[in-house]
Amino acid sequence: MPAPPAPHTTSPVDAAGRRLTTRGQKRRAQLMLEGARLFAERGYHPTSVQEIVATLGVGKGVFYWYFSSKEEFFLEILRAAQTDLRRRQQAAIADETDPIRRVELGIEESLRWFREHREMFNLFQFAITQEKFAPVLRQGQQVAVGDVVRHVKEAIVEGRIRDQDPELLAQAIVGVMSHLARTYLYERDESVEAVADGAKAFCLHGLLG
Amino acid sequence: MPAPPAPHTTSPVDAAGRRLTTRGQKRRAQLMLEGARLFAERGYHPTSVQEIVATLGVGKGVFYWYFSSKEEFFLEILRAAQTDLRRRQQAAIADETDPIRRVELGIEESLRWFREHREMFNLFQFAITQEKFAPVLRQGQQVAVGDVVRHVKEAIVEGRIRDQDPELLAQAIVGVMSHLARTYLYERDESVEAVADGAKAFCLHGLLG
Amino acid sequence: MPAPPAPHTTSPVDAAGRRLTTRGQKRRAQLMLEGARLFAERGYHPTSVQEIVATLGVGKGVFYWYFSSKEEFFLEILRAAQTDLRRRQQAAIADETDPIRRVELGIEESLRWFREHREMFNLFQFAITQEKFAPVLRQGQQVAVGDVVRHVKEAIVEGRIRDQDPELLAQAIVGVMSHLARTYLYERDESVEAVADGAKAFCLHGLLG
Amino acid sequence: MPAPPAPHTTSPVDAAGRRLTTRGQKRRAQLMLEGARLFAERGYHPTSVQEIVATLGVGKGVFYWYFSSKEEFFLEILRAAQTDLRRRQQAAIADETDPIRRVELGIEESLRWFREHREMFNLFQFAITQEKFAPVLRQGQQVAVGDVVRHVKEAIVEGRIRDQDPELLAQAIVGVMSHLARTYLYERDESVEAVADGAKAFCLHGLLG
DNA sequence: AATGAATGAGGATTCATTCAT
DNA sequence: AATGAATGAATCCTCATTCAT
Numbered sequence: 001m002p003a004p005p006a007p008h009t010t011s012p013v014d015a016a017g018r019r020l021t022t023r024g025q026k027r028r029a030q031l032m033l034e035g036a037r038l039f040a041e042r043g044y045h046p047t048s049v050q051e052i053v054a055t056l057g058v059g060k061g062v063f064y065w066y067f068s069s070k071e072e073f074f075l076e077i078l079r080a081a082q083t084d085l086r087r088r089q090q091a092a093i094a095d096e097t098d099p100i101r102r103v104e105l106g107i108e109e110s111l112r113w114f115r116e117h118r119e120m121f122n123l124f125q126f127a128i129t130q131e132k133f134a135p136v137l138r139q140g141q142q143v144a145v146g147d148v149v150r151h152v153k154e155a156i157v158e159g160r161i162r163d164q165d166p167e168l169l170a171q172a173i174v175g176v177m178s179h180l181a182r183t184y185l186y187e188r189d190e191s192v193e194a195v196a197d198g199a200k201a202f203c204l205h206g207l208l209g
Numbered sequence: 210m211p212a213p214p215a216p217h218t219t220s221p222v223d224a225a226g227r228r229l230t231t232r233g234q235k236r237r238a239q240l241m242l243e244g245a246r247l248f249a250e251r252g253y254h255p256t257s258v259q260e261i262v263a264t265l266g267v268g269k270g271v272f273y274w275y276f277s278s279k280e281e282f283f284l285e286i287l288r289a290a291q292t293d294l295r296r297r298q299q300a301a302i303a304d305e306t307d308p309i310r311r312v313e314l315g316i317e318e319s320l321r322w323f324r325e326h327r328e329m330f331n332l333f334q335f336a337i338t339q340e341k342f343a344p345v346l347r348q349g350q351q352v353a354v355g356d357v358v359r360h361v362k363e364a365i366v367e368g369r370i371r372d373q374d375p376e377l378l379a380q381a382i383v384g385v386m387s388h389l390a391r392t393y394l395y396e397r398d399e400s401v402e403a404v405a406d407g408a409k410a411f412c413l414h415g416l417l418g
Numbered sequence: 419m420p421a422p423p424a425p426h427t428t429s430p431v432d433a434a435g436r437r438l439t440t441r442g443q444k445r446r447a448q449l450m451l452e453g454a455r456l457f458a459e460r461g462y463h464p465t466s467v468q469e470i471v472a473t474l475g476v477g478k479g480v481f482y483w484y485f486s487s488k489e490e491f492f493l494e495i496l497r498a499a500q501t502d503l504r505r506r507q508q509a510a511i512a513d514e515t516d517p518i519r520r521v522e523l524g525i526e527e528s529l530r531w532f533r534e535h536r537e538m539f540n541l542f543q544f545a546i547t548q549e550k551f552a553p554v555l556r557q558g559q560q561v562a563v564g565d566v567v568r569h570v571k572e573a574i575v576e577g578r579i580r581d582q583d584p585e586l587l588a589q590a591i592v593g594v595m596s597h598l599a600r601t602y603l604y605e606r607d608e609s610v611e612a613v614a615d616g617a618k619a620f621c622l623h624g625l626l627g
Numbered sequence: 628m629p630a631p632p633a634p635h636t637t638s639p640v641d642a643a644g645r646r647l648t649t650r651g652q653k654r655r656a657q658l659m660l661e662g663a664r665l666f667a668e669r670g671y672h673p674t675s676v677q678e679i680v681a682t683l684g685v686g687k688g689v690f691y692w693y694f695s696s697k698e699e700f701f702l703e704i705l706r707a708a709q710t711d712l713r714r715r716q717q718a719a720i721a722d723e724t725d726p727i728r729r730v731e732l733g734i735e736e737s738l739r740w741f742r743e744h745r746e747m748f749n750l751f752q753f754a755i756t757q758e759k760f761a762p763v764l765r766q767g768q769q770v771a772v773g774d775v776v777r778h779v780k781e782a783i784v785e786g787r788i789r790d791q792d793p794e795l796l797a798q799a800i801v802g803v804m805s806h807l808a809r810t811y812l813y814e815r816d817e818s819v820e821a822v823a824d825g826a827k828a829f830c831l832h833g834l835l836g
Numbered sequence: 837a838a839t840g841a842a843t844g845a846g847g848a849t850t851c852a853t854t855c856a857t
Numbered sequence: 858a859a860t861g862a863a864t865g866a867a868t869c870c871t872c873a874t875t876c877a878t
Binding site for chain 5: 061
Binding site: 229230232271 | 844
């Protein structure tokens, strides 16, 4: 199966929708990086636009040149992160044909990504609780679940997984992964491999298996 | 095994630590109920103290008579909810001696509680993302995990569960439960029983079992 | 010259003008004492009625039983202090016939009183700057100046003081006294005697004398 | 003796420490002028930031663009006034070599300054009673006293003033001056010259001289 | 005489956003 | 593209005062 085409990402634009120069793209990216960091550290509401631009040593005008509002800015961060995470997952399983291995590789790569993007975990978790942001999050998660569902279905067809609701299984996997990521990756700073092994074992065999 | 004594909850006090009259206790509870509802609906930061008291038709001073700050108020809500959830879990498993059944009953009862207290789910989720509130949440979750760990250990001793890190197993269960609660209980409004069955099956047997 | 009759102090009343029981008088005095202390320590505005009653461990109702408002309460404190100071000055000079000695004794006794009532100094100073309270203060100071003026006039008649505006001299004396009290009595904690000697020397001879 | 160089005043900055444009400096000065006026008229606490900005017809944000807090704003006013007063005193005595004349010129010029800056007198008086502001005031007063002390010492060396504690003398002079300023300059609206003459006479000769 | 509870106007401060330059 | 300045609604919280009991 060929790797799916890279998701069509719209090229970065300013608040008025104009395409950006190279320098402009750098600024925009800088803002999003810094914003994600600060939002993760202190929360969305407690972080002011002022703080974000001050950290970069620029004026407030810059922010509103690139983003139409704080809310849109945050959404943009969420979207970009989801896109990036998905790309990484896809790349990780591209060469694997065994559906169960694909699930395992997906878990591993996801944990690796979350390890590298600590900030985003809290941001996702927060976003899901706010009506304004939840839709974007849900959509992204649905995509991720959809990916897993495909593998699970394949494995059910092959008779390697009991015949159950594939989506429920996929959701459960996502639940295990994200909770273990928070607990072991962030709170206890354990290695991706250790956590991934635990997650894979539990997801495949449960308590009794 | 006798039901454990109800945890000694300190009697409600006002912002200055004075004990409350019956009327006062009622007001305090009213505020917390309404506060939880509003925080869940619109978020902690977007909900103002003004809105909370306005909903009850009382003056702003009332709020600060009972709570020293909005932050403390929120913490109080979190603590009370955790205490209540735990009480319910304990009560549900009190008469069961089989450790694996205990885990199952715990899952069921937790989902039932979350179904009845929709508001609290989002609140917990949000709280865990904010440094100010996370400690309280983590502590409560640690207690819950500790409960599960005890059952799992027992079952490992009895040779009914493979010998693995009991805490990791417990954490995975919590992860499954909370993610399924969000997805199926809240977003899709399914029945507690259906979700509980799915959760139990996954937790006990995993994908392959 | 006979000692003037003790100033007719109206007997203490509650906020509605009713005469007080012995116990009531004690409470009232307690409140004023504590209020003066707190007002001096943190300022009039920054000190809340709540704090005053809390220090005495009583409810807010008590305060409003005895005083009709915070403002009136403060005025009452000022009046009582002025009355007390004057009584002490009068008593100190009662037996002295030499007008210049009388001025000296007045300076000494005033400094002694201020030493014993540190709180009141700041309160007076503050009150004089607020339009609401200044009239009471001015009136009290005018009385004090009037006392000195009488002695000075007498001394001028006797030819012992140069013929100048007696009030200006009296005011100057008051200025010296209060500034030296602040600087040496409070800020540097020197003895009443030392400060009094300095004040007397300066007031009698000036720089050149 | 050449006039000392004007004290190096740091150029005005906004609340975050950034240097200001010409327009910004004007605004900042405007705010301080208006603030001093209002604080003097109604007191520090009874005057709200809202009132200050409303008087200038600007938004509340303007205030916090230039000053980090109401407290800091007040301190800034105090500091600026003290600096200005000192500059005037220095300028007034620059060309005079006789130490006693210097004291006299200092008294005169100070009274003139206070006449022109009625607002500041009350502000100083108030500030000295509040722990938050007193340090700044005391420091300024210490500088003023130090100036006088120098002249007095010189005069003592020349044998023109009796050998006494020069600082006590200086403090007494300050006391006379400020009390007479309040009484005659403000309450009775007399001329600077008349008050200055009275003050000088008293300070040089005292009652008896 | 006294308390706990309530009121609600008002205070300092923040902050997303806009605008002139 | 970017800045400094400005806006003003909204926020949390305080506090003098009142009231029912």
